[in-house]
Amino acid sequence: MLQEEFSEKVEQCKVANCSNRLCDLPNELLLHILSFLEVKDAAQTSLSCKRWGQLWALVPDLHFKESDLSKRSLFLDFVERASALRGRLPMRAFSLNCEVEGAVVRVKKLIESVITSGVRDLSLVLSKYKRAYLLPSSIFTCASLEMLCVESFCLLKLPSICLPKLKVLILRNVMFEDNETLEKLFSTPSLERLDYEEGSHGSIKSSSCARPCIRVTGPKLQHLSLNMFKRSRSTIEINGTPLKSFHYRGWFVDTHCILEDTNQLIEAYLWSDDHIQDDNRDSCHAFKLLHLFSNVKELTLFSSLLLVESRRGIVPLFSNLIKLTLDWDFMISITGLWIMLRRSPRLQNLCFNKELHYQVNGSDDELLNPVPECFLTDLRTISVTLLCSERLHERLSMVREFLEKAMALTEMVIKVPQQYEGEGILLEKLSKYPMGSKNCRISLERMP
Numbered sequence: 001m002l003q004e005e006f007s008e009k010v011e012q013c014k015v016a017n018c019s020n021r022l023c024d025l026p027n028e029l030l031l032h033i034l035s036f037l038e039v040k041d042a043a044q045t046s047l048s049c050k051r052w053g054q055l056w057a058l059v060p061d062l063h064f065k066e067s068d069l070s071k072r073s074l075f076l077d078f079v080e081r082a083s084a085l086r087g088r089l090p091m092r093a094f095s096l097n098c099e100v101e102g103a104v105v106r107v108k109k110l111i112e113s114v115i116t117s118g119v120r121d122l123s124l125v126l127s128k129y130k131r132a133y134l135l136p137s138s139i140f141t142c143a144s145l146e147m148l149c150v151e152s153f154c155l156l157k158l159p160s161i162c163l164p165k166l167k168v169l170i171l172r173n174v175m176f177e178d179n180e181t182l183e184k185l186f187s188t189p190s191l192e193r194l195d196y197e198e199g200s201h202g203s204i205k206s207s208s209c210a211r212p213c214i215r216v217t218g219p220k221l222q223h224l225s226l227n228m229f230k231r232s233r234s235t236i237e238i239n240g241t242p243l244k245s246f247h248y249r250g251w252f253v254d255t256h257c258i259l260e261d262t263n264q265l266i267e268a269y270l271w272s273d274d275h276i277q278d279d280n281r282d283s284c285h286a287f288k289l290l291h292l293f294s295n296v297k298e299l300t301l302f303s304s305l306l307l308v309e310s311r312r313g314i315v316p317l318f319s320n321l322i323k324l325t326l327d328w329d330f331m332i333s334i335t336g337l338w339i340m341l342r343r344s345p346r347l348q349n350l351c352f353n354k355e356l357h358y359q360v361n362g363s364d365d366e367l368l369n370p371v372p373e374c375f376l377t378d379l380r381t382i383s384v385t386l387l388c389s390e391r392l393h394e395r396l397s398m399v400r401e402f403l404e405k406a407m408a409l410t411e412m413v414i415k416v417p418q419q420y421e422g423e424g425i426l427l428e429k430l431s432k433y434p435m436g437s438k439n440c441r442i443s444l445e446r447m448p
Helices: 003-013 027-034 040-049 069-086 105-115 136-140 178-183 281-292 302-313 333-343 362-368 375-379 398-405 422-432
Strands: 061-065 094-097 120-129 147-151 155-156 168-172 193-197 213-216 223-229 235-238 245-249 257-258 268-271 296-299 323-326 349-355 379-383 413-418 442-448
Touching: 040 178, 061 069, 069 094, 094 105, 105 136, 178 213, 296 302, 323 333, 333 375, 379 398, 398 413, 413 422, 422 442
Parallel strands: 061 094, 094 120, 120 147, 147 168, 168 193, 193 223, 213 235, 223 245, 235 257, 245 268, 268 296, 296 323, 323 349, 349 379, 379 413, 413 442
Antiparallel strands: none
């Protein structure tokens, strides 16, 4: 039936006197060509050839982005027309990026229309609305959905959830009616990637839920990213998921329960919006969480966690760790850094995303010895950030130590801003430093 409808709509696009070579191409090939154009450009092709009149709306992927707020009504007219021209024809992907203030009803009707087309990938970036509005619940019973992205201050009140094919779920600034809805959605049977960013209003609408719990139990979930609002009240429980990567940003609150084996975990990213002090509860929870991730191959940390490690004196052995990235100023955590390096015997790549400010002095001899095992055997690449050319001796102090002590090093990467002008002086200074590895080269990388 749908094939007949498709053929009928295509026939409507034909005009007998369309004689140029492009217009004479088969409809399937024309649709393939149109799929590479933005929707507004594809629509303009109807001016070149009458046969293309409605053909542009039949492409499998439709992506709409509002650019002129003064013409929002015309923009929505255009989107609605494209949807109407398709009728019930299957749609592979649909995305809508616009402001919804004053147009919530129209946008919701449009979404419901798209859902009936059996869409597989649905992306909704709907901004500028002061109050949480109800997102159509039909989205969450769409059996064809494989990818769903919602970025909007909206409320999810879902009588039922049926998403048997959903593999990717991305939610930002979304609020749930209750904890049960959140748990069901985060544990759908085919879900492989979950990316959730909590808004300033929290996760759960119900005021009776004093401490919302984000519980994740997806049986196929491999990639989990949680970005929690600062001072979030939510706790987190993760159970029965074969995670390969885990990204967390926020407070280290009371409960971070990964109850199943974490041996499959390959990569972890741990970040707190506040410095952790070793005299509060957050440090205990952060410390426990780090121990759960001692089997990972790639780890990104903020440095105040390294400070806690060094003061507690019990650091897990990261026997599989090959890449360590520090995404914070580690000046106060130098002791924790060296302890971490000594507990990472197979480390191959060490990356500092923030500028190095620590200056090594004579009192650090005991700190730097013994040299970490990875410096002698496995550490191949070190990447550091340098933001300006002032006080180079101080800024390059740690670089000098790395060059001298890393015997297996093959590359030292210095990341500098695009506008950095002291390249010649920098390279000359670095070339005079003693190097423990004869095979090490120094390279500069311009940051975007």
